[in-house]
Amino acid sequence: MIGHTELAKRFGTPSYVYDLDRVRAARRDLLAALPDEVHLFYAAKANPHPDVLREMRGDGGRGCRAEISSVGELAAVLTAGFSGADILYTGPGKTAEELTEALAKGVRLFSVESPGDLRRVGEAAGRLGVTADCLLRVNSVSASTATSIRMTGVPSQFGFDSETLADLREKVSDVPGTTIAGLHFFPLSNAADEASLIAEFRHTIEKAAELQEQLGIRFRFVDIGGGFSAPYAAGGERPVYGELREALAATLDTHFPRWRDGGPRIALESGRYLVGxxxxxxxxxxxxxxxxxxxxxxxxxxxxxxxxxxxxxxxxxxxxxxxxxxxxxxxxxxxxxxxxxxxxxxxxxxxxxxxxxxxxxxxxxxxxxxxxxxxxxxxxxxxxxxxxxxxxxxxxxxxxxxxxxxxxxxxxx
The missing domain is CATH 2.40.37.10 (Lyase, Ornithine Decarboxylase; Chain A, domain 1)
Known part of the structure; x- marks a missing residue:
C-alpha cells in the first residue's frame, strides 16, 4: 500500500485512508466463519463510502446484503449496486415519507420496533398497493452474559419487550399492508471473546424458537444480530472466529431443523468488524x-x-x-x-x-x-x-x- 506520509503530502490532512484489500479480507473472514446458508447484512452506518459499499456487495461471489436506517443510506446502497430486495430497513423513527420512498424503491423487508411502527409501515405499503415483510425487533429481558456492550434487557426505544410480545399477538399478526416474516435481535455489541459471542447467539436462537411457539407464527426470516469484535482507534488485530460456524449450525439444527432449507432463513449483521x-x-x-x-x-x-x-x-x-x-x-x-x-x-x-x-x-x-x-x-x-x-x-x-x-x-x- 502507498505510505501514509506520501498520501498526506498528496491529499493533505486530515484524511482517512481506506484499504479495500482489508475490507475484502474482513468480509471473507466473517463469511467463512458463518454457515454457507446464512445471510450477512452490512450495517451501512459504519461506513457508507461508495467504494466501501461496492466492496461489501461483492463481485459475483458471496457478498453482503445492506442494513440501512435512512433514505440517505438507501440512496447510497442503491447507487452502489444493491437492489431493494437486498435491503433491510431498520430504526425506531421511520417516517411515513421515508417508508414511502423505501417501498417505492423496492425495499420489502423492515425491522419494526413497536405496534405503532408496524402500523406506519403497513399504511405506507397500503398506499402503494404492496405488502411489507416485517421483522419484530426483540428487546430480550435476559442475556447469556453481562460482558460486552449490552443492547437489550433495559427500557429502550429499540424493540418489543420480549416478555410482552406474546400478549401482542393479535395486534401484530393482522396489520393491513404487512406480514410478520420473523424476528430481529441485536443483543450486544463488541463481544468480549468468541465464547461470549457464541453463548449470546445460542441464547438468541433459543429465544427465537420460544417466541415462534408463543406467537404461533412460522417464521420465514430471523436476524440474530451481531456483536463481532474489532479494535477501535487502537492498536490490535480483529479476531478470526474459528468455532462460530459449527456452533451456530449445531444450535440452529436443534431449534430450527429446517433452517438449511430456508425455514427460516437466518441472517446476521456487522458494521465495525467489516470495515474497522x-x-x-x-x-x-x-x-x-x-x-x-x-x-x-x-x-x-x-x-x-x-x-x-x-x-x-x-x-x-x-x-x-x-x-x-x-x-x-x-x-x-x-x-x-x-x-x-x-x-x-x-x-x-x-x-x-x-x-x-x-x-x-x-x-x-x-x-x-x-x-x-x-x-x-x-x-x-x-x-x-x-x-x-x-x-x-x-x-x-x-x-x-x-x-x-x-x-x-x-x-x-
Missing part, C-alpha cells in the same frame, strides 16, 4: 501549547473529523510519522482538535516523543464511525478527505461538501 481495520486517520500537528503543567498537541482534525466515540472518552493511541517514535517514549499530552470548544479532545495522556508542528499522526483501526459520525458542519471547517486504496493504487479521493438548499426565500447575494 481498513481505515487509518491521518492528522497533522498544528501547534504545541503548554498550560498549567499540561502539554496540548493541537491537530488539524478533531471531533469534527473523528467524533463517533469521542463522547465516551476514548483515548486514541497514535504513532508519529515520519520519525516513527517508539510508543512509550516521551511525555503525555492532550490531543485536541481545532474547534472552539473544550470538548474537542481526541486523546488524554497520550505519550508522544517531541511532537512538533508539521508532524503527521496516524490513528489506526479508524475505518468505522468516522466521517459521517462526526460533527462535520461545526465551525464550517471542510470535511476530511477520504482516500481509497487497493494495493499500490489510489482508487479515489473525495470530500463531502455541505450545500444549503432553500425551501423558502432566496440565498443572499
Amino acid at each position: 481495520d481498513s481505515g487509518t486517520l491521518l492528522v497533522g500537528v498544528v501547534n504545541i501549547k503548554e498550560s498549567r503543567g499540561r502539554r496540548f498537541v493541537i491537530l488539524d482534525g478533531g471531533i469534527n473529523t473523528f467524533g463517533g466515540m469521542s463522547g465516551l472518552g476514548r483515548i486514541l493511541p497514535v504513532s508519529v510519522l515520519p520519525n516513527e517514535s517508539a510508543p512509550g517514549a516521551g511525555d503525555p499530552a492532550m490531543l485536541v482538535g481545532p474547534l472552539c470548544t473544550p470538548g474537542d479532545v481526541l486523546g488524554r495522556d497520550v505519550v508522544l516523543a517531541d511532537p512538533a508542528p508539521g508532524d503527521l499522526l496516524t490513528i489506526p483501526n479508524a475505518g468505522a464511525y468516522g466521517v459521517t459520525a462526526s460533527l462535520l458542519m461545526f465551525l464550517g471547517r471542510p470535511a476530511p478527505t477520504e482516500v481509497v486504496v487497493r494495493g499500490p493504487d489510489v482508487v479515489s479521493a473525495s470530500r463531502i461538501d455541505h450545500i444549503r438548499t432553500y425551501a423558502y426565500g432566496q440565498a443572499p447575494r
Whole structure:
C-alpha cells in the first residue's frame, strides 16, 4: 500500500485512508466463519463510502446484503449496486415519507420496533398497493452474559419487550399492508471473546424458537444480530472466529431443523468488524501549547473529523510519522482538535516523543464511525478527505461538501 506520509503530502490532512484489500479480507473472514446458508447484512452506518459499499456487495461471489436506517443510506446502497430486495430497513423513527420512498424503491423487508411502527409501515405499503415483510425487533429481558456492550434487557426505544410480545399477538399478526416474516435481535455489541459471542447467539436462537411457539407464527426470516469484535482507534488485530460456524449450525439444527432449507432463513449483521481495520486517520500537528503543567498537541482534525466515540472518552493511541517514535517514549499530552470548544479532545495522556508542528499522526483501526459520525458542519471547517486504496493504487479521493438548499426565500447575494 502507498505510505501514509506520501498520501498526506498528496491529499493533505486530515484524511482517512481506506484499504479495500482489508475490507475484502474482513468480509471473507466473517463469511467463512458463518454457515454457507446464512445471510450477512452490512450495517451501512459504519461506513457508507461508495467504494466501501461496492466492496461489501461483492463481485459475483458471496457478498453482503445492506442494513440501512435512512433514505440517505438507501440512496447510497442503491447507487452502489444493491437492489431493494437486498435491503433491510431498520430504526425506531421511520417516517411515513421515508417508508414511502423505501417501498417505492423496492425495499420489502423492515425491522419494526413497536405496534405503532408496524402500523406506519403497513399504511405506507397500503398506499402503494404492496405488502411489507416485517421483522419484530426483540428487546430480550435476559442475556447469556453481562460482558460486552449490552443492547437489550433495559427500557429502550429499540424493540418489543420480549416478555410482552406474546400478549401482542393479535395486534401484530393482522396489520393491513404487512406480514410478520420473523424476528430481529441485536443483543450486544463488541463481544468480549468468541465464547461470549457464541453463548449470546445460542441464547438468541433459543429465544427465537420460544417466541415462534408463543406467537404461533412460522417464521420465514430471523436476524440474530451481531456483536463481532474489532479494535477501535487502537492498536490490535480483529479476531478470526474459528468455532462460530459449527456452533451456530449445531444450535440452529436443534431449534430450527429446517433452517438449511430456508425455514427460516437466518441472517446476521456487522458494521465495525467489516470495515474497522481498513481505515487509518491521518492528522497533522498544528501547534504545541503548554498550560498549567499540561502539554496540548493541537491537530488539524478533531471531533469534527473523528467524533463517533469521542463522547465516551476514548483515548486514541497514535504513532508519529515520519520519525516513527517508539510508543512509550516521551511525555503525555492532550490531543485536541481545532474547534472552539473544550470538548474537542481526541486523546488524554497520550505519550508522544517531541511532537512538533508539521508532524503527521496516524490513528489506526479508524475505518468505522468516522466521517459521517462526526460533527462535520461545526465551525464550517471542510470535511476530511477520504482516500481509497487497493494495493499500490489510489482508487479515489473525495470530500463531502455541505450545500444549503432553500425551501423558502432566496440565498443572499
